[in-house]
Amino acid sequence: MMLRIEVRNSYSTDVDPVLAFLDAHRHPNHIDRHRDLIAAQVEARRFIIMQGHRDSDGPKRSLLGVAGLFPHQRTLTSAEYGAEPPWRELGSTRIILNGFGLHKLAIAARVADDLALNPGAEAQFSVLRDHDIVATATHITAGFTPWTPPPDLANYWARDCNVVAASDAHGLVGFQFLALPRVAATQLINYLLRCNVPDFMLIRPASRRHGAAQAAKLTLTLDCMRTHRKELELLSQVDVIHGRLQSVQALGERGGII
Ligand SMILES: CC(C)(COP(=O)(O)OP(=O)(O)OC[C@H]1O[C@@H](n2cnc3c(N)ncnc32)[C@H](O)[C@@H]1OP(=O)(O)O)[C@@H](O)C(=O)NCCC(=O)NCCS
Numbered sequence: 439m440m441l442r443i444e445v446r447n448s449y450s451t452d453v454d455p456v457l458a459f460l461d462a463h464r465h466p467n468h469i470d471r472h473r474d475l476i477a478a479q480v481e482a483r484r485f486i487i488m489q490g491h492r493d494s495d496g497p498k499r500s501l502l503g504v505a506g507l508f509p510h511q512r513t514l515t516s517a518e519y520g521a522e523p524p525w526r527e528l529g530s531t532r533i534i535l536n537g538f539g540l541h542k543l544a545i546a547a548r549v550a551d552d553l554a555l556n557p558g559a560e561a562q563f564s565v566l567r568d569h570d571i572v573a574t575a576t577h578i579t580a581g582f583t584p585w586t587p588p589p590d591l592a593n594y595w596a597r598d599c600n601v602v603a604a605s606d607a608h609g610l611v612g613f614q615f616l617a618l619p620r621v622a623a624t625q626l627i628n629y630l631l632r633c634n635v636p637d638f639m640l641i642r643p644a645s646r647r648h649g650a651a652q653a654a655k656l657t658l659t660l661d662c663m664r665t666h667r668k669e670l671e672l673l674s675q676v677d678v679i680h681g682r683l684q685s686v687q688a689l690g691e692r693g694g695i696i
Contacts, residue, residue: 439492441654448485503533505544524560537648546626554666563617581622627674
């Protein structure tokens, strides 16, 4: 029977299930974070929830993965800059149904939500353990590049995650910061919009790690798609327009059309 996977924003009723899921599926590469910070972002609908079911399961849904977004203030004490927290971290990701590409999907969903609903971030970034090859591979595929965080951000991050680590000029030793260039966000939103068709198929190829090939039907029910579809379409076109301008300019320089 076909597996159906739903990817959606969190509700406040997800707080306990998300915390229980993270407790039940501890992993050495998963960076712990204070529980009240996780709860606050789940309530704010900034977590992406991945759940699955088969028709034979009836209404029962099982949690397959969770992935959070954490805004970081510029100062600890006040909103002296008045604006939205400028840094947005993709964090607290844990996925237990592997091989379907759910990690990249969860990255794209958080980036799209953030750009459409709260535009203006100075950086969308992730922090990974230096040796975390799988998550690094997915981030590189999604377009992230190495990034040196401002020192105050690195300090707040370490405090939020209870990390006591030596720091050097480039950040925190043992961790890597990766940020998403704007042009790569455009590609990710394109990818997300392509997945947002009825019964989009996610294919897990046969592999030594995951066993036989498997297919699943995807349903995306994301806030940004419901309420900010136009903005997403514009965001997904930015590099197309940029590309066109560049080629027009190149043709113009060569004496072609303009
Ligand atoms: C990291 C994690 C979220 C990935 O979940 P996932 O999307 O189901 O992972 P997948 O199995 O689909 O693999 C993701 C990518 O890593 C690649 N990959 C997997 N194992 C790899 C390995 N040993 N070496 C290199 N690349 C590898 C896959 O090929 C895939 O890349 P692709 O999308 O370009 O094909 C999940 O394994 C997890 O929860 N790990 C523990 C917690 C953690 O590390 N969180 C990360 C903090 S962001």
